[in-house]
Every structure is written in C-alpha cells, then in structure tokens.
Amino acid sequence: MPLEDLIPQLTDTAYSLKDVEKAFLSRGGTAVKALDGVTFEGPEGMITCIVGPTGSGKTTVLRIVSGLERADRGTATINGKDPATLVRKIGYLTQRHTLFPWMRVCENIALPLEVKGVPPEDARSQVAGICARLGLAGSGDLYPHELSGGMQQRAALGRLLASESWYWLMDEPFTALDERTRHQLQHLLIDLVRERKLSVLFVTHSIDEAVYLADRVVVLSAGPGRVAESFDNLLARPRNRLSQEYGQVMERIRTRIESVLGEEE
Amino acid sequence: MTDRNDQRGTWADRPVGKILLGSAFPALLVVAWWLGIRSGTAVIPSFSAVIGVLAHPLEIPPDLYSRSLAFSLMMTLIRLALGFGLGVATAVPLGFLAGKSRVVDRLFYPLVQIARPINPVVLLPLVTVLFGLSSLASVAFGPVDAWKYDVADQVQLAMVFILWWGAFFPVFLSTVHGVRSVRTSYLETMRLLGATDVQILRRVVLPHSLPEIAHGMRIAMGMCWLVLIAAEIFPGTRSGIGYMLCTACKTSDYQYTFAAMIVIGITGLLIDVAFARFERNAGHWQALER
Structure with a gap:
C-alpha cells in the first residue's frame, strides 16, 4: 500500500464544513431544521470541540462529517x-452502546482487525498491546457489562486504536462518567492524539471539558444550529486545572462562551 | 404481586428450592392417582403396573399392537427433530430476509398472518389427502421397497409437514423481530469499520437476534410437541408415543396409557429445560441493554 494512503496528507485542515444545512421530518410531516449554514474548520492532528445547548445539532454535525448522514445543502x-x-x-465513539455486548472485551477491540482480515495470531498480539496501553490488561476476557463505565470507554477507545483510523468523531463519550474517571480519560485522549497524530472532532456539553481538551472551540447556537463563534484555545499543555493561569483563561473563555449562549436566550 | 426481581437470592432460586417448588404439583397428581387407585376404578392402574412398564422400556407390550416404549419414544423424537429442524431451517433465513427487506416482508406478511392461527392438527386430514401415506422411505427408496426401511418408513411426510407448520411461524416472527431490533448504532459502527454485509450479518445481526430466535424456537418446540402427540393418534400411524397412548386406551391397557403420559410429560419438560437454557445462554449479554 502506498505510504500516502496510510498517512494523512499534511494539510492544515482535517475537517471542513461549508454552509451545511440539514432538516429532519417530524412525525407530522413538517421539516424541522437542525443545522442552518454551519461553517467551520477543524485542524489536522488536533482536538476541535463543539459545544452548544441541547438541540443545537452537535450530533447531527458529527453524523454528517462521518458520512452516516447526508447534508441537504453545503459540503462536509x-x-x-x-x-x-x-x-x-x-472512528466514531458515542456515550452509550459503544461496545458490542455479546462480544468479550478482547473481541470488541479485535473486531476492526478481524474485519480487515488480519491473521488471528497478529490480532491477538496487537490487542494485548492495546489493552496494556489502555490499562485493560486482565479485562480482555470479560464482557462489557462486567466493566465499569470508564473501563467500557477505555475498551471503546481500544477498538478505535485497533481500527487505525485517523479521524475520531466523539459524541459526548465521557459525559456519563464520574469526574475522576472523566479526567483520566481526557488525559488519555490527549496522549493518544499526540502519539498518533489524530484529528478529533469532540462534541461536549461541558465547557470545562472543551477548555481542557480543545485546540479549537466551535460554539453552536441553539437550534437550528449555526456557528456562533469559533476560536483557538491557546492554553499551554499540559493544562493544570488548579493553576492560576488555567483558572484565569478558563474563566475568560467560559464567560465568552456563556455570553454567546446567553444571547440565544 | 411480588416482583420477580425481589425473588433473586431467596430460597426459591436455590436448587433445592426450585426442586421443591417444581415438584409440588406433580406430587399432588401422584396423591390424586393414589386416591384413584383406592377408589377401585378400573381406568386407574396401580403404581407397580406403570413402574413395571417404565422399568422395561425395550419390552414389546403383550396384547397391544404397539412397539416398545423406547422405540415409540424414538420414533416420536425423530419426527419431532425432522419437522422442527425443517421449520427452523426455513424460518430463520426467511425471517432474516423479511427483517432486512420491506419487499420480502410485505410479500410474506398477509400469508403469515392468515396461516399462523390455523392449528396444524386440524390440517392433518387435508395434508394426509395431499401426501397420502408417503413416508421418507417411500420418497427415498420408492413405495415398493419402503417397507424394508422400518424407521424411515414410519416418518410420514404429512406429519413432518404439520410439524414444520407448527415450528415455522413462531421462529419466523421472532427472527423478523430480532433482526429489526438490532440497534442502528451497531450497524453504523460496522459500516465505519468497512465490514462487508456477511461480516455484519455474522458478527452483529445474528448474535443480536439470537435471543429472540431462541425464544421463538422454545415456543415452537412446545407447539410441535403438542401437535405431534395429537397427530400420532390419527389413522395411518403405526408407532410413536402418542400412538401407544391412544392404542392402550382402546384396549384398556391403562398401565401403558399412564406410562406414555409420564414419558410425554417428562420428555416435554426436559426439552423445555434444554431450550430455556439455550435461550438464557443466547441472551446472557442483554443485562447491558436493559
């Protein structure tokens, strides 16, 4: 396989949405607009966080970018x-129903390799490496429902790693987790992005999560979703939530985001 | 009413509790039987006479135009396995097609809903006219030589057909429902991984539908068991546990009637236990879905 097929083209932009519009039919047959001319870019090898109120079309953006939905107008x-x-x-990761519950954890992680036709021996050693990297050693033979929520999401990240996908679309994957686990997984995600040069489009309700993770923040307005603001988050890494500088910058960005959301109300 | 979940971990869920509770009504039946014997009625055989029949399953009953108890049970189980197996083998693939394709579903839906409520036993006279007394042996080796293949000659096509009928509809409908209930997110995950249709079927649709299919199979097996015992009473049958039961009734050999009833009951129970276990194993993962 040529090298250029394996490594993403080194352009500045990974994700590009231009004037994307999308409407869904309600039960009554009327069209309800979910997105109204969404335009933004997400940089290559970095994390772009999309924040916005409920109904702003965050998930719809991800589904269009993944190719699972088609935009009515515009391009993604x-x-x-x-x-x-x-x-x-x-790679696509959601908050719930991420793993196949009838497969053991190791089978879930190995699935992308199985689909690609990787020989079972090679797949086993790759899965063992991924489990060790993600702190899942010893959990491979368990079923997903035998794991905690945090471990389930680690296993789901493991499947993304095994898929060797470059572009990760993540729909509130850590929302249901307790704070400590959420922070651990955020840290893990940042490490993986740096290690693998991943380009991540990350949807979240949490401003704190967006500030902690994002290299670029895209704020969507209340539905139908439009880009209210898009800005680069230039906080130095590693970001220490307890430092004074972090607190000041976070407060400044939080105020900025909340003012944008406040305008909608 | 007590919630079933409240019973978890109580004595009712322990093996001894299960056995004690499960044997309560059979014990009452034995008491009723004993009272019947004491009343002196001729149609209630003694315990010893029935146990004598059960203890010698290979013995050919004297004065009764029937094969041994073991042979009768074997013939019944062979018919059951064949009819039920054909029912499952046709219902599952067609159920998958109907579950995935609206065209196939719309093609089958009216037919299935019209045919499903018809009790297969009432079809037996009509089916016997259609198939005659043809058996597996007469189809495979010709009507002249069929008698040489004792077992195959006693598996009548008419009976296989009504068993197929009894098995097909519950399994078909549960398969359709199982296929339709597969979460879209699971299918999308597989598509994003670049899986082929066969891989999606094998790794997602089939395992996700299996608990529903297993449930349908359990219901179908119960239906087939009922149908078969009733069908073996019909003319043209020369063996089977239902045939033995009926023949013994006609000749007033009630110890064989009772022995056949006990065998039917216990075999039915064992089959249901096996299918219940299959159903439980197939759906072991559903705790996460709830």
Whole structure:
C-alpha cells in the first residue's frame, strides 16, 4: 500500500464544513431544521470541540462529517475528501452502546482487525498491546457489562486504536462518567492524539471539558444550529486545572462562551 | 404481586428450592392417582403396573399392537427433530430476509398472518389427502421397497409437514423481530469499520437476534410437541408415543396409557429445560441493554 494512503496528507485542515444545512421530518410531516449554514474548520492532528445547548445539532454535525448522514445543502469534507469514501479512516465513539455486548472485551477491540482480515495470531498480539496501553490488561476476557463505565470507554477507545483510523468523531463519550474517571480519560485522549497524530472532532456539553481538551472551540447556537463563534484555545499543555493561569483563561473563555449562549436566550 | 426481581437470592432460586417448588404439583397428581387407585376404578392402574412398564422400556407390550416404549419414544423424537429442524431451517433465513427487506416482508406478511392461527392438527386430514401415506422411505427408496426401511418408513411426510407448520411461524416472527431490533448504532459502527454485509450479518445481526430466535424456537418446540402427540393418534400411524397412548386406551391397557403420559410429560419438560437454557445462554449479554 502506498505510504500516502496510510498517512494523512499534511494539510492544515482535517475537517471542513461549508454552509451545511440539514432538516429532519417530524412525525407530522413538517421539516424541522437542525443545522442552518454551519461553517467551520477543524485542524489536522488536533482536538476541535463543539459545544452548544441541547438541540443545537452537535450530533447531527458529527453524523454528517462521518458520512452516516447526508447534508441537504453545503459540503462536509475530511482532509478534502467526501467522508463516505474514507472507509476505515473514521472512528466514531458515542456515550452509550459503544461496545458490542455479546462480544468479550478482547473481541470488541479485535473486531476492526478481524474485519480487515488480519491473521488471528497478529490480532491477538496487537490487542494485548492495546489493552496494556489502555490499562485493560486482565479485562480482555470479560464482557462489557462486567466493566465499569470508564473501563467500557477505555475498551471503546481500544477498538478505535485497533481500527487505525485517523479521524475520531466523539459524541459526548465521557459525559456519563464520574469526574475522576472523566479526567483520566481526557488525559488519555490527549496522549493518544499526540502519539498518533489524530484529528478529533469532540462534541461536549461541558465547557470545562472543551477548555481542557480543545485546540479549537466551535460554539453552536441553539437550534437550528449555526456557528456562533469559533476560536483557538491557546492554553499551554499540559493544562493544570488548579493553576492560576488555567483558572484565569478558563474563566475568560467560559464567560465568552456563556455570553454567546446567553444571547440565544 | 411480588416482583420477580425481589425473588433473586431467596430460597426459591436455590436448587433445592426450585426442586421443591417444581415438584409440588406433580406430587399432588401422584396423591390424586393414589386416591384413584383406592377408589377401585378400573381406568386407574396401580403404581407397580406403570413402574413395571417404565422399568422395561425395550419390552414389546403383550396384547397391544404397539412397539416398545423406547422405540415409540424414538420414533416420536425423530419426527419431532425432522419437522422442527425443517421449520427452523426455513424460518430463520426467511425471517432474516423479511427483517432486512420491506419487499420480502410485505410479500410474506398477509400469508403469515392468515396461516399462523390455523392449528396444524386440524390440517392433518387435508395434508394426509395431499401426501397420502408417503413416508421418507417411500420418497427415498420408492413405495415398493419402503417397507424394508422400518424407521424411515414410519416418518410420514404429512406429519413432518404439520410439524414444520407448527415450528415455522413462531421462529419466523421472532427472527423478523430480532433482526429489526438490532440497534442502528451497531450497524453504523460496522459500516465505519468497512465490514462487508456477511461480516455484519455474522458478527452483529445474528448474535443480536439470537435471543429472540431462541425464544421463538422454545415456543415452537412446545407447539410441535403438542401437535405431534395429537397427530400420532390419527389413522395411518403405526408407532410413536402418542400412538401407544391412544392404542392402550382402546384396549384398556391403562398401565401403558399412564406410562406414555409420564414419558410425554417428562420428555416435554426436559426439552423445555434444554431450550430455556439455550435461550438464557443466547441472551446472557442483554443485562447491558436493559
């Protein structure tokens, strides 16, 4: 396989949405607009967080970028390409129903390798490496429902790692977790992004999560979703939530985001 | 009413508790039987006579036009396995097709809903006219030589057909429902991984539907068991546990009637226990879904 197929083209932009509109039919048959001309870019090898109130179309943005939904108008591309053509390059992670409950953890992680036709011996050693990296050693033979929520999401991250996808679309994956576990997984995600040069589009309700994770923040207005503001988060890493500088910057950004959300109300 | 979940971990869920509770009504039946014997009625055989029949399953009953108890049970189970197996083998693939394709579903829906409520036993006279007394042996080796293949010659096509009918509809409908209940997010995950349709079917649709299919199979097996015992009473049958029961009734050999009833009951219970276990194993993962 040519090298350029394995490594993403080194352009500045991974995700590009231009004037994306999307409407859904209600039960009564009327069209309800979910997105109204959404335009933003997400940089390559970094984390772009989308925040916005309920109903702002955050999940719809992810589904369009993943190629699972088609935009009614406008274009959504990944690295300049139609997402539907990027088979196995896109990883998608949601808050619930991420793992297949009838498969053991190791089978879940190995699934992308099985789909690709990797020989079982090679797959086993790769899965063992991923489990060790994610702190899942000893959990491979368990079923997902035998794991805590945090461990389940670690296993789901393991499946994304095994898929060797470059573009991770994450829909509030840590929302249901307790604070300590959420912080651990946020830290793990940042490490993985740096190690693997991943480009992440991350949807969250939490301003704190957006500030902690994001290199770029995209704020959506209340539905129908429009981009209210998009800005780069230039806080130095590693970000220490307890430092004075972190607190000042976080407060400044929080005020900025909340003022944007306040305008909608 | 007590919630079933409240019973978890109580004595009712322990093996001894299960056995004690499960044997309460059978014990009452034995008491009723004993009272019947004491009343001196001729249609209630003694315990010893029935136990004598059960203790010698290979013995051919004297004065009764029937094969041994063991052979009768074997013939019944062979018919059951064949009819039920054919029912499952046709219902599952068609159920998958109907679950995935609206065209196939709309093609089958009216037919299934019209045919499903018809008790297969009432079809037996009609089916016997259609198939005659054809058996597996007469189809495979010709009507002239069929008699040489004792077991195969006693598996009548008419009986296999009504068993197929009894098994098909519950399994078909549960398969359709199982396939439709697969979460879209699971299918989308597989598509994003680049899985083929066969991989999606094998790794997601089939395991996700299996608990529903297993439930349908359990219901179908119960239906087939009822149908088969009733069908073996019909003319043209020469063996089977239902046939033995009926023949013994006609000749007033009630010890065989009772022995056959006990075998039918216990075999039915064992089959249901096996299918219940299959159903439980197939759906072991559903704790996460709830």
